Amino acid sequence: MNGNGLAGTTLRINLATGEIKRQRTDVEFMRQWFGGRGAIAKIIYDEVPRDADPLGPENVFIMSAGVMSGCFIPAGSKVSFGSVSPLSNGHGDSNMGGHLGPTLKFAGYDIVIFKGISPKPVYLYIDDDIVELRDASKYWGIGSLECEKMLKHDLGEDFEIATIGPAGENLIRFSCITHDFGRQAGRCGQGAVMGSKKLKAIAVRGTGSIKVHDLKKLTEQVSAIIQRTKVHPNMAPWQKYGTAFFIDWSNENGVFPTRNFQTTYFENTSGINGDKLVEKCLITHKACFGCWMNCGKYTKAILPGKQPVYLEGPEYETGALCGSNLGMTDINQVAYMNWLLDNQGMDTMSGGGVIAFGMECFQRGLITKDQLEGHTLNWGSVEDAEHFVDMMVHRRGIGAWFAEGTKRAAEKIGQGSEKFAMQVKGQEMS
Numbered sequence: 497m498n499g500n501g502l503a504g505t506t507l508r509i510n511l512a513t514g515e516i517k518r519q520r521t522d523v524e525f526m527r528q529w530f531g532g533r534g535a536i537a538k539i540i541y542d543e544v545p546r547d548a549d550p551l552g553p554e555n556v557f558i559m560s561a562g563v564m565s566g567c568f569i570p571a572g573s574k575v576s577f578g579s580v581s582p583l584s585n586g587h588g589d590s591n592m593g594g595h596l597g598p599t600l601k602f603a604g605y606d607i608v609i610f611k612g613i614s615p616k617p618v619y620l621y622i623d624d625d626i627v628e629l630r631d632a633s634k635y636w637g638i639g640s641l642e643c644e645k646m647l648k649h650d651l652g653e654d655f656e657i658a659t660i661g662p663a664g665e666n667l668i669r670f671s672c673i674t675h676d677f678g679r680q681a682g683r684c685g686q687g688a689v690m691g692s693k694k695l696k697a698i699a700v701r702g703t704g705s706i707k708v709h710d711l712k713k714l715t716e717q718v719s720a721i722i723q724r725t726k727v728h729p730n731m732a733p734w735q736k737y738g739t740a741f742f743i744d745w746s747n748e749n750g751v752f753p754t755r756n757f758q759t760t761y762f763e764n765t766s767g768i769n770g771d772k773l774v775e776k777c778l779i780t781h782k783a784c785f786g787c788w789m790n791c792g793k794y795t796k797a798i799l800p801g802k803q804p805v806y807l808e809g810p811e812y813e814t815g816a817l818c819g820s821n822l823g824m825t826d827i828n829q830v831a832y833m834n835w836l837l838d839n840q841g842m843d844t845m846s847g848g849g850v851i852a853f854g855m856e857c858f859q860r861g862l863i864t865k866d867q868l869e870g871h872t873l874n875w876g877s878v879e880d881a882e883h884f885v886d887m888m889v890h891r892r893g894i895g896a897w898f899a900e901g902t903k904r905a906a907e908k909i910g911q912g913s914e915k916f917a918m919q920v921k922g923q924e925m926s
């Protein structure tokens with residue numbers, strides 16, 4: 497046996513004291529729980545007290561690469577983040593592609609477990625054997641995409657970065673974690689948990705390698721997967737459009753969320769579908785580590801009166817939740833909303849759901865222009881949505897209600913609004 501696909505070390509970091517401990521990754525544990533979200537679920541179950549505050553010191557925050565991560569298996573190089581979710585108060589995890597998971601393993605680590613709350617903003621710095629908590633006050637308050645750029649400038653292009661934005665810092669419950677200028681661990685409020693721990697970012701450089709049990713057999717299996725998937729009829733559109741490929745299908749089948757799910761058919765999909773994405777926004781295709789499918793779309797959004805912005809996406813879920821669900825009819829509007837929420841550090845699914853809930857409240861007269869600082873909140877308006885996002889991120893006025901997610905906002909608004917707060921166990925529907 498040459499190896500088992502593991503990097504070998506688990507890090508335990510106490511953010512309150514700054515103590516960093518290394519321990520051997522438990523091979524039997526990984527066999528049973530597979531790393532990634534399996535390992536996260538077990539650690540949460542074992543280590544977090546039942547009534548722990550998700551945004552308090554007793555919650556854990558875990559980053560865990562999967563067993564396949566870094567092994568050149570297509571779509572196999574994800575990294576998961578997990579904790580008790582501030583949206584549901586139950587188990588929460590979310591994963592992202594990109595390059596962070598493999599790089600973490602190349603640096604020698606399978607899992608990083610954070611506990612406690614740092615007295616000041618910090619980021620985790622990993623450069624192979626060097627593991628440090630570093631001062632992040634310079635980066636605090638900076639947007640996710642800008643912060644990633646700053647950290648790469650300061651540390652080196654070969655560092656892989658995960659960061660939160662102002663939303664995570666301000667404990668907006670549906671905050672996300674961003675990596676690779678557009679890959680998000682979006683769901684379950686993991687960015688808010690990072691923010692609660694004053695952990696602004698994680699920066700990793702890894703120059704090692706991973707040993708697998710049987711390299712020849714693994715290579716044969718990977719080649720077989722590639723050959724099989726290459727000829728699949730869905731592969732060409734998958735590569736051309738990414739998940740935006742599903743927009744027309746979803747609409748034709750009557751399951752496309754529209755105007756806060758008031759209907760499930762959108763009359764303007766031709767303005768926001770995969771064809772429009774490629775025609776109006778696409779700059780180039782992008783892939784995660786070791787994946788030949790390059791379904792990621794590096795794009796730009798151009799709207800009158802605004803600077804062009806650059807992003808990855810929109811993917812299907814963002815096209816739905818920040819597109820039809822907000823009544824946006826132009827792909828540039830959807831891409832701009834995608835960039836806005838990415839940079840502020842909000843999950844585009846929950847974020848789109850919360851904005852849509854606000855728009856329906858405004859449509860029904862349950863919230864007023866006075867409460868919106870003199871603004872409207874109309875379907876299809878990027879300006880209205882952008883102002884509303886700013887109110888939420890900075891918790892101004894009723895923005896603070898919506899920053900808690902649709903379920904908690906509906907409890908504040910009352911007047912029957914809970915009937916159209918589209919959430920399950922506190923998390924917005926996707």
Ligand code: SF4
Nearest residue numbers: 571593783784787791
């Ligand atoms: S490029 Fe696309 S298919 Fe490949 S791992 Fe990344 S998200 Fe998955």
